[in-house]
Amino acid sequence: MFAPETLLAFFLVTATTSIVPGVSMLFVTGQAVSHGPRAGWTALAGMQLGYFVWWLVAALGLGALAQTYSFAFRLLAFGGAAYLAWMGVQAVMKSARVEAAPEAPGEPVAPPARNGLRDGMAIAIGNPKSLIYMVAIIPPFIDPALSVVPQIALLALVALVADLLVGAAYIQAGSWLARAMTAPAQQRKLGLGIGFTYIVIAALLVWEIMAWQ
Numbered sequence: 001m002f003a004p005e006t007l008l009a010f011f012l013v014t015a016t017t018s019i020v021p022g023v024s025m026l027f028v029t030g031q032a033v034s035h036g037p038r039a040g041w042t043a044l045a046g047m048q049l050g051y052f053v054w055w056l057v058a059a060l061g062l063g064a065l066a067q068t069y070s071f072a073f074r075l076l077a078f079g080g081a082a083y084l085a086w087m088g089v090q091a092v093m094k095s096a097r098v099e100a101a102p103e104a105p106g107e108p109v110a111p112p113a114r115n116g117l118r119d120g121m122a123i124a125i126g127n128p129k130s131l132i133y134m135v136a137i138i139p140p141f142i143d144p145a146l147s148v149v150p151q152i153a154l155l156a157l158v159a160l161v162a163d164l165l166v167g168a169a170y171i172q173a174g175s176w177l178a179r180a181m182t183a184p185a186q187q188r189k190l191g192l193g194i195g196f197t198y199i200v201i202a203a204l205l206v207w208e209i210m211a212w213q
Contacts, residue, residue, distance in 0.1 A: 018166035032174030040171035042116035050124025088198030095191030
């Protein structure tokens with residue numbers, strides 16, 4: 001179905017898009033920093049479930065769907081940006097409360113993550129870059145002369161492996177950062193930084209969505 005060099009090229013392209021810090025990997029890193037490696041892996045798993053939805057849409061003919069239901073895709077992207085902004089506000093509020101009730105050094109600022117799987121899935125589905133990835137990157141690797149669904153399934157598996165490998169590196173980096181900043185004041189600044197980063201990215205996503213034709 002695919003030549004080995006084609007699959008390797010797709011793996012490298014997918015890994016590169018994952019390595020460049022975007023909404024998804026920043027969220028995974030933030031979860032690992034705030035709540036520990038397990039929370040990072042939970043968020044990464046949720047993102048893969050969200051991506052699975054996009055792969056299903058791709059198998060149904062993403063380009064045609066995007067043109068026919070452009071308003072729905074735009075609305076979905078706005079929803080993803082709003083959800084990310086909401087999580088940023090939540091992170092800022094939690095970090096701001098640390099001063100009033102400081103914790104012992106070494107303890108995390110935030111309580112254990114409870115919705116990492118749901119949040120990761122929501123971010124992956126609502127991230128407009130997921131749509132761009134599917135529309136711009138996937139089609140060149142598809143041979144229209146062959147059955148599309150098996151090709152989509154194999155590419156999805158390759159993308160899953162690439163994303164898990166890159167995600168593991170981000171989770172490890174987040175864990176190192178959390179261990180290096182164990183004092184409550186440092187954790188508060190880190191939490192504020194993560195929250196404001198989410199908000200800024202959400203604003204940039206809205207700007208990008210508004211520029212869609």
